[in-house]
Structure formats: structure tokens, C-alpha cells
Amino acid sequence: MSTTSTSTSPSQSPAPSLYIYAITGSDHPLRLAGLRAVGGVSGALRAVTGGPLACVVSPAPPDLRPKRRDLAAHQEVQERLMADGAVLPMRFGMLAPDDAAVTAALDGKRAEYVRRLEELHATAEFNLKAARSQDGLLREVLTESDDARRLNERTRDGGGTYADRVALGELVAHQLDARQRLLADQVVGRLAELARGKVVAAPAGDDFLNASFLVERGRAEEFSRAARRLARGYGEGYDFRLRGPLPPYSFVA
Structure with missing residues (x-):
């Protein structure tokens, strides 16, 4: 996956709508209840699935900046996921335009992501x-x-x-x-x-x-x-x- 810019102009496409936290297996428990998303919204976390993989996302906040509150939320989500299974954590600030783009990214590197999850299992x-x-x-x-x-x-x-x-x-x-x-x-x-x-x-x-x-x-x-x-x-x-x-x-x- 690659990051995209959040800034737009009238001649540009809409700003990315999804904030990306991590990739997991689709069989991961995904205990997301009670966690606060980047941007301060509760109950906004969900998973986009693609075959054997899942990607945890939330709505992308406007004017995303590495503020302490958002950095803490980003890490808390990843630590909750890591407690229950293998995780490929994304760096702070990873964005995607929509679910279709996330699914395409998962499909494009499916074998690589599955292999890395297997290597990082219980680590x-x-x-x-x-x-x-x-x-x-x-x-x-x-x-x-x-x-x-x-x-x-x-x-x-x-x-x-x-x-x-x-x-x-x-x-x-x-x-x-x-x-x-x-x-x-x-x-x-x-x-x-x-x-x-x-x-x-x-x-x-x-x-x-x-x-x-x-x-x-x-x-x-x-x-x-x-x-x-x-x-x-x-x-x-x-x-x-x-x-x-x-x-x-x-x-x-």
C-alpha cells in the first residue's frame, strides 16, 4: 500500500476517505470495540476483507497531522490487534481513497502479505x-x-x-x-x-x-x-x- 495526499483542489480528485492501521488475516478476532480511531471518533473502526486478508480502517480525518492523541490512537489499535494475532502494522498517515482501492492492494500482494503474517505469527x-x-x-x-x-x-x-x-x-x-x-x-x-x-x-x-x-x-x-x-x-x-x-x-x- 502507498500513502496518498489529503490535500485537494477543484481540479483534483476527492481526498482519500480511509485511514489505514494494519493488515491481518481475515480470521483475526478483530476486537475493535471500545477503541478510538485516529481523528477522535469512537466506533469508527472496521475491517475491509480480501480473500485471506483483512485491513483495519476508519474514516480519514481532515487535515491529518501527527498529533499526540492521534499517534496514541494509531498505536493502541495496533497493540490491540497484535495481542490477538499476527499483524502487519502500517506507519502513521497511511491513506486510501476507498474500499475498492484497499481490496485491490490486498489482492495485488496477497502472497507476500500472507507470507509475512506467517513469519510474524506470535512475535x-x-x-x-x-x-x-x-x-x-x-x-x-x-x-x-x-x-x-x-x-x-x-x-x-x-x-x-x-x-x-x-x-x-x-x-x-x-x-x-x-x-x-x-x-x-x-x-x-x-x-x-x-x-x-x-x-x-x-x-x-x-x-x-x-x-x-x-x-x-x-x-x-x-x-x-x-x-x-x-x-x-x-x-x-x-x-x-x-x-x-x-x-x-x-x-x-
């Missing part, structure tokens, strides 16, 4: 982000790298040449990057043994790790305990943030 996603104190990492580089230590001593208090300062900056940057990459690989390697799959994304800000793990629901608590134990093992100067269980956003494509 959930856990996302782990981690950062390390840059001061602590820098001290480690200057302590363990002979070249960095010599250049740092040479340029201390304004000494050394311009070339020395450039060389020190490049060496430290390279060492910081290499050490953080190695650390990320070690963390992922230790947790991947408990997961069915993993996706490692580019970290942002001060993080050295942004990894998602596909975990069997029966091992969710085991995975959480292992991640917490791993975080404690690294001690002070590290910041590990684990989120989950979540709909398997990172494993849909």
Missing part, C-alpha cells in the same frame, strides 16, 4: 537504543591509544603544531567511531541469540546503537530480562533504553 518487536558518556569514551581513547596519548601531550596547553592538532582530532574521531561500532556489534550479538531477527538502524544524537529485535512472544520476558542484565553489566556512563513489546514495525517490509 513482537523490541527496540533498544544506547548511548555512552563521551567523556568516558574519550578518556578511554587517550589511555589506550599510544598515538592519541602522544599527540594529546604534545598539543596540551596550546603546544604542538597545527598539523599535530589536526592529526589528534582525526585520530580521536576515528577511534571514537570504531569503538562505538564495536560496542554496538557486541550488544547486538549478545541479544540476537534470543531473537528471531534483527534490524540495525543508524543511531542519532549521542547514541551508538539503535537496534530492533523480532522476538517470539513466549520469550518476551526472557529477552527483557537479558537486556536489563546486559545494561547493568556495562555500569555507569551508559544509557540503555528498551521499548517493547511493540507491533513489529521494522519487520514488515
Whole structure:
């Protein structure tokens, strides 16, 4: 499925009328009662079916924006669905013009969607982000790298040449990057043994790790305990943030 724009002009076709939450099997319980749809409407959620598949939708709200209330509603629907069976969760903001377009999209990728639902059966996603104190990492580089230590001593208090300062900056940057990459690989390697799959994304800000793990629901608590134990093992100067269980956003494509 692909997103469509909600804006129109007199010369354009009408705005999309359906907001898309997730694809499930047509035999999914679809316990939608009591859930609020994106846009704030209660009782508006329903399913469009196509053969072995179903797509959960609601009326598309006008001027759709990622407001906190709507983001929460989007995730709550997906978490309710995930509690009862396999789900292919859609990103926030997925729209379709009508039921026929949804049915056509389900039919067009039927085999792929069915296969992915089978692969994601009884699984959930856990996302782990981690950062390390840059001061602590820098001290480690200057302590363990002979070249960095010599250049740092040479340029201390304004000494050394311009070339020395450039060389020190490049060496430290390279060492910081290499050490953080190695650390990320070690963390992922230790947790991947408990997961069915993993996706490692580019970290942002001060993080050295942004990894998602596909975990069997029966091992969710085991995975959480292992991640917490791993975080404690690294001690002070590290910041590990684990989120989950979540709909398997990172494993849909």
C-alpha cells in the first residue's frame, strides 16, 4: 500500500476517505470495540476483507497531522490487534481513497502479505537504543591509544603544531567511531541469540546503537530480562533504553 495526499483542489480528485492501521488475516478476532480511531471518533473502526486478508480502517480525518492523541490512537489499535494475532502494522498517515482501492492492494500482494503474517505469527518487536558518556569514551581513547596519548601531550596547553592538532582530532574521531561500532556489534550479538531477527538502524544524537529485535512472544520476558542484565553489566556512563513489546514495525517490509 502507498500513502496518498489529503490535500485537494477543484481540479483534483476527492481526498482519500480511509485511514489505514494494519493488515491481518481475515480470521483475526478483530476486537475493535471500545477503541478510538485516529481523528477522535469512537466506533469508527472496521475491517475491509480480501480473500485471506483483512485491513483495519476508519474514516480519514481532515487535515491529518501527527498529533499526540492521534499517534496514541494509531498505536493502541495496533497493540490491540497484535495481542490477538499476527499483524502487519502500517506507519502513521497511511491513506486510501476507498474500499475498492484497499481490496485491490490486498489482492495485488496477497502472497507476500500472507507470507509475512506467517513469519510474524506470535512475535513482537523490541527496540533498544544506547548511548555512552563521551567523556568516558574519550578518556578511554587517550589511555589506550599510544598515538592519541602522544599527540594529546604534545598539543596540551596550546603546544604542538597545527598539523599535530589536526592529526589528534582525526585520530580521536576515528577511534571514537570504531569503538562505538564495536560496542554496538557486541550488544547486538549478545541479544540476537534470543531473537528471531534483527534490524540495525543508524543511531542519532549521542547514541551508538539503535537496534530492533523480532522476538517470539513466549520469550518476551526472557529477552527483557537479558537486556536489563546486559545494561547493568556495562555500569555507569551508559544509557540503555528498551521499548517493547511493540507491533513489529521494522519487520514488515
